[in-house]
Amino acid sequence: MQYAQLAAGTALISGPKNEEICSAYLLVQLYPVPPKHWEEDRGWIYLGVAICRIAQDINLNCPMTAKPLNQHHTRRLLSRTQIWLNCFNLDRSTGTQYGKRAIIPNSDYVARHCDMWWQLSPYDLSGFDIQTCIYNMELRLMAVFMAKIYSDRVLQHPPL
Structure with a gap:
């Protein structure tokens, strides 16, 4: 290490x-x-x-707009999105674990549009990419829930 x-x-x-x-x-x-x-x-x-x-x-956080040239290039583009989604997921899960705010906003384009991303490439990692996307959706839902909790003034400042 x-x-x-x-x-x-x-x-x-x-x-x-x-x-x-x-x-x-x-x-x-x-x-x-x-x-x-x-x-x-x-x-x-x-x-x-x-x-x-x-x-x-x-620019891993930017959506991929390039047309794949060959199999290697396709896998490279897929890998870039996988890495960014893992960054997003780790940011959310680690932030929750340590009680810190997420670095990446919930409005991140790539994270918000990963619902069917795992089906777009014939080279996706079977079982892994769908799991990454589902976990991403779960973490984004949790962020919305946490935002509602922290926006409730009654919960933030209970009456004395």
């Missing part, structure tokens, strides 16, 4: 930004070394770097 963290830091400072580096940050966030103290947990930071510094810089 120390090597993974060192490679992640080096890639951020001097390496190229690409889908693989973004995926690596997501993995480091998902499988951290258990910290001795709560304050030492860096998972939220790795997720923020994956989303804010890498994924958005390489």
